Amino acid sequence: MGKTSSDGKMKGQSAFREFLRERKPMLDDFRHTLYLWKKTPLALIGTVIICLFLLVALFAPLLAPYNAVATDLSRKLQAPSAAHPFGLDQFGRDVFSRVIMGTRIEVSIIVVISVISIVIGLVVGIVAGYFGGIVDEILMRITDIFLAFPRLVLAMAFAAALRPTLTNAIVAISLVEWTVYARLARAEAMKIRSQPYIEAIRAVGAGNIKIMLFHVLPMSISPIIVQLTMRMGTIILTAASLGFLGLGAQPPLPEWGAIVSDGRSYLMNNWWITAFPGMAIAVIVLGFNLLGDGIRDILDPRIRR
Amino acid sequence: MELSSFIFKRLILMIVVIFGVLVIVFVVTRIIPADPVGAILGGNAPPAAVDEMRHQLGLDKPIFSQLLDYLGGVLHGNFGNSLVSNRPVITDIMEYLPATIELAVSSILFAIILGTTLGLLSAVFRNRFIDHFSRIFSILGISLPGFWLGLILILFFYYRLGWLPSGGQYDMFASPTRITGLVLLDAIITGEWNVLLSGITHLILPTFILGYASTATIARIMRASMLDVLHQNYIRTARAKGLPKKTVILRHALRNALIPVVTVIGLEFGGLLSGAVLTETIFAWPGLGRYIVNSLLTLDYPAVAGGTIFIALIYSVVNLVVDILYAALDPRMRA
Numbered sequence: 001m002g003k004t005s006s007d008g009k010m011k012g013q014s015a016f017r018e019f020l021r022e023r024k025p026m027l028d029d030f031r032h033t034l035y036l037w038k039k040t041p042l043a044l045i046g047t048v049i050i051c052l053f054l055l056v057a058l059f060a061p062l063l064a065p066y067n068a069v070a071t072d073l074s075r076k077l078q079a080p081s082a083a084h085p086f087g088l089d090q091f092g093r094d095v096f097s098r099v100i101m102g103t104r105i106e107v108s109i110i111v112v113i114s115v116i117s118i119v120i121g122l123v124v125g126i127v128a129g130y131f132g133g134i135v136d137e138i139l140m141r142i143t144d145i146f147l148a149f150p151r152l153v154l155a156m157a158f159a160a161a162l163r164p165t166l167t168n169a170i171v172a173i174s175l176v177e178w179t180v181y182a183r184l185a186r187a188e189a190m191k192i193r194s195q196p197y198i199e200a201i202r203a204v205g206a207g208n209i210k211i212m213l214f215h216v217l218p219m220s221i222s223p224i225i226v227q228l229t230m231r232m233g234t235i236i237l238t239a240a241s242l243g244f245l246g247l248g249a250q251p252p253l254p255e256w257g258a259i260v261s262d263g264r265s266y267l268m269n270n271w272w273i274t275a276f277p278g279m280a281i282a283v284i285v286l287g288f289n290l291l292g293d294g295i296r297d298i299l300d301p302r303i304r305r
Numbered sequence: 306m307e308l309s310s311f312i313f314k315r316l317i318l319m320i321v322v323i324f325g326v327l328v329i330v331f332v333v334t335r336i337i338p339a340d341p342v343g344a345i346l347g348g349n350a351p352p353a354a355v356d357e358m359r360h361q362l363g364l365d366k367p368i369f370s371q372l373l374d375y376l377g378g379v380l381h382g383n384f385g386n387s388l389v390s391n392r393p394v395i396t397d398i399m400e401y402l403p404a405t406i407e408l409a410v411s412s413i414l415f416a417i418i419l420g421t422t423l424g425l426l427s428a429v430f431r432n433r434f435i436d437h438f439s440r441i442f443s444i445l446g447i448s449l450p451g452f453w454l455g456l457i458l459i460l461f462f463y464y465r466l467g468w469l470p471s472g473g474q475y476d477m478f479a480s481p482t483r484i485t486g487l488v489l490l491d492a493i494i495t496g497e498w499n500v501l502l503s504g505i506t507h508l509i510l511p512t513f514i515l516g517y518a519s520t521a522t523i524a525r526i527m528r529a530s531m532l533d534v535l536h537q538n539y540i541r542t543a544r545a546k547g548l549p550k551k552t553v554i555l556r557h558a559l560r561n562a563l564i565p566v567v568t569v570i571g572l573e574f575g576g577l578l579s580g581a582v583l584t585e586t587i588f589a590w591p592g593l594g595r596y597i598v599n600s601l602l603t604l605d606y607p608a609v610a611g612g613t614i615f616i617a618l619i620y621s622v623v624n625l626v627v628d629i630l631y632a633a634l635d636p637r638m639r640a
Contacts, residue, residue: 042444141318141321141322141325142325144318144322144325145322145325145326145329146329148322148323148325148326148617148620148621148624149326149329149613149616149617149620150575150576150578150579150616150617150620151579152579152580152582152583153578153579153582153597153613153616153617154329154613156582156597156598156601157330157333157334157601157609157613158333158337160601160602160604160609161333161334161337161338162337233447233448237450240450240452241450241452241583244450244452244583245582245583245586245598245601245602246602247601247602257450257452260450260452260453260456264456267456267459267460267464268460268464271460274453274456274457274460275457278450278453278454278456278457279453281450281453282445282448282449282450282453285448285449285450286444286445286448289444289447289448290444293444
């Protein structure tokens, strides 16, 4: 009995070794990436900040000690204390709870803007790069027109025209963000279009849409994802700026930029309403920037070794 | 391609883009807003007054002829009248523009001087204290929200310490003579030294807030570019033939390292115009950015249109100049 079981174990081990040997290049690659990751401690810090941020957003209702929107004027403007680490605002709301609940708003802002702007950018960029010629010329001139505005100014104009709400601010920022991905996707599509295998696929009878969807699109995704991690900090800053200017999330929504703006009139004596939500923005943006920097360092072969 | 034909091609493209800018601004300020007349007259105006106003604004015409009217007006420098100040929008813009120019110029100068210095020191003393300091300073510069940092600095330097003013362009008691509209320049021309001093103290915090992010970007590019150049063979040759380190760094390396920095400085100017909107709002700075924000919040669409077009124009011209400069420096970019 014992013998067979140890035989089985041996067999299992050797099969496992075989499995490992087959995948050695992949594992080495993974190990190498992990090694580079560890060599860039700042990227590691960024990753930790973002993971914590996502966890807080996930468990926000459990973590927030008080209701983030219910007002209690009898306790307004209390300074930070053990019970209320970030103090109370002008409506007696716990600032700490508002910041915690705000993480959910910030996460949804990042996710929705990323998805919308990447989809628009990919469609415009791939169509322009794949077809080239007059189609490319028209689509790229349209992209240029959007790039002719300072980003925040155009986003402000869109947000105000659509009436300032959180949803409209998200739409407005997406309408400004897509140009980044359109240019990237176009460059990738132009590179891929001239590859011999695309010619082969076409000879077999694949149509343009099929080629773009199944062959150009998957190849252009990875540079776009890299770019996205570097843009996320800016996306949060833009959304918070719109909130701060009163052109984004409206009270009583606990969007961080809007809370900073709320506290502005109470800055002199009640600094905590402004200070803490702003610090939250700073930490998250810092996290994304550290991660983006780390990824860029890892991908840049000049810094690699 | 010859430089002159490159410039010609870029100018043609710019005209196309500006036309597109006008169309987008038209759509944003005239078509998307659900009820521009309601914004002017208030929600419960009598229907007759609403019709009258729609006719006055040309809103009862077909959209295409509205667009033509609008484009025709803009080409003649006519952006319509502001609904708030009741003056021509162009008059308003000319009044607010100098303050923005003053702030933007002082911020970009601050960013260039501090950014290149930090970047240079960072590269030369790689992994030493100054490098670490400069990298932390830089990553904070692109991460801290300017509008928040501005408020925190006001809290410290105005409310707590009382060293610097909280906002505005000069003290209330000062009454500067307006010549160019640039407060500092006017004060120097007229010899109003108290205005000059007051103007400078009012400029410190806004300049830092607006210039900080650009300082950070310039320092990062400067560091990377300088490190790149310092590893080139010709630098080793220069050192090998016995030139002192200082000469090599300042005469050989710095010149070549500055090329990418010049481009970034141009690009940063656009970011500066975005940042000006926030900085001017926080520091009650009477510039174009604050004008646009106030117009957006009061639904003053003609003012929004005029201000936005103007900012986009400045931005496009700056970008064009950067492209031409870059093409002049590096012929490979003329393709």
